[in-house]
Amino acid sequence: MNTAIEHDIKLTSFSHGGGCGCKIAPGVLAEILKKSSGFPVPKELMVGIETADDAAVYKLNDEQALIATTDFFMPIVDDPYDFGRIAATNAISDVYAMGGTPIMALALVGMPINKLPLDVIGKILQGGESVCAQAGIPVAGGHTIDSVEPIYGLVVMGLVHPSKVKRNADARAGDKLILGKPLGVGILSAALKKNALDAAGYAAMIDNTTKLNKPGRSLSDLPGVHALTDVTGFGLLGHALELARGAGLRARLNMSQVPLLPQVQNLAEQGIVTGASGRNWSGYGNDVKLADAITPVQQMLLTDPQTSGGLLVSCAPESVQEVLALFAREGFAHAAVIGEMTAGASGVEVDA
Template sequence: MSTDIKLTSFSHGGGCGCKIAPGVLSDILKHTQGFPMPKELMVGIETSDDAAVYRLNDEQALIATTDFFMPIVDDPYDFGRIAATNAISDVYAMGGTPIMALALVGMPINKLPLEVIGQILKGGESICAEAGIPIAGGHTIDSVEPIYGLVVLGLVHPDKVKRNADARPGDVLILGKPLGVGVLSAALKKGALSEAGYAAMIANTTKLNKPGKALSELSGVHALTDVTGFGLLGHTLELARGAGLSAHIDMHRVPLLPGVEQLAQDGYFTGASGRNWQSYGAQVRLGAQISPAQQALLTDPQTSGGLLVACDPASVDAVLTTFAKEGFGHASVIGQMQTGPATVEVQ
């Protein structure tokens, strides 16, 4: 769509870079009042998992999640697609199948043409159609910054739920998508992103994490999450904390989007990357050879990022094959879970 409107000019932070820093979020939540949880609630907030899961019966559990943010790109249709893909990902990250969505829409009505807003919604609808689910309703408000996202509901067999806290010693870590979305978005906002870079960014952020459902069927897959606003280090640290294990990452095996390491070296990274490091850097040990650009990529907020899998070594080939069948050619073994304190070590 051709428009002179630059959506990113309305937002103080775009995509999953809008997230409250993990340390600040932890401080906020620790002051909330506890409430007795029903026995049917299989997954709540206790391990910062991707979605809530509520057992309905012996065959079905309901997955409920929501995600929304300000524009990460200027094209309204692409913004809608990215936001919808990102929201639906949390259902796949629990091993489930999405069944329905509700739209969350906040727009500066007096500043954005209705045609632009309509294109955002159409972008979200196109991804929901690809996922095979309807947008069955939603809620709209007049807001200062453009905001779009979804509430997504899904189903999963109670025995097939994949939490982020169940990794085991010796498990291999596999990442489904390359890193660097935040770096590309920073370059885009400063007018330094090439057409090829933009195309790679859109392809990465609009690719649904459909392998999650098939991965839930593999008994050797013990833990599953998706890498989003807290970066690879932050979400790996959540796996480590949940399991009470140490995570070890080989930087040279971490897949990266084309050109992002050079862009990071040139100073194109988001403020969220630094906030992430400030929040959890004390629990991370970086090898002496890890450069500042690589550190920025490890903390880079990933909008609609890849699935992070912890599986036993015997299941690695099955996991990589599952990713490959859905067109995730960048899926890579990046590390391992080991006994030790809940930290992340990168070499």
């Protein structure tokens, strides 16, 4: 019996929003960052906030650049061990999304100490540590506070050769877009909250959200891979739009090629979606052109916030098979070509 059942604790009942669906809406975030004060940027800072990339990158020397990132959120599931695993996998993903190798993590922990049993909190931390062990890194410290809602995540640091950094802004016209994981995590988590998710659906969600995006390390070695990011809280459309804006290109997606997690289509058709989907569309919908055949349900799928989502790769057409083979070797059976980058005004187009 798991700890959550022993204590009759529903972790999701403590949080107003779970996983990457907690992110500040993209339009609001853009307004906040627009008002942030400028500061002289050292020449060693290779990647900062300019293109909303996955992590910061600082050049240490001619052979090494330091990757630094942080990610944390409220519970997306009720099982504390699974929550810890998901949050850790999500945080480490940002290092892989830059083409790097993680080397160390620090834990970020905020818990309602008077409401959650200490062994439940311990299970959350153990879940995170188990994923760090899979990634081959220690949890070397961290910071804890007593908070109203449970919050858990990591600061993660990694290393990459300066010439192999994979930014989200370097896509080229003619590149193919490959998505490493299927979509639908937000919808499955919404179904879980409504007690509408069966055991098979839960297992699929956990498998997807706890699969480390390790292919990112090897993708950095491929010259044909031009840009890389991971799909998280802003949904596939939001992160494809970041690629397009960063490169000054247009991303064209084919809805029929986008992989989905089991049950997601049916659940969305039943109206089980997240509030973050609507906030995402409100934040960037003006820069997205949907084909007339795209249904409201499909729009929700494309804006569905992904927690610990897949890598989105922009690569030369001649590198597609090599990239897909790399994903397959790492156990990402659903990786698929979903579109391409084209010349034109920055934005996203979606065909049926």
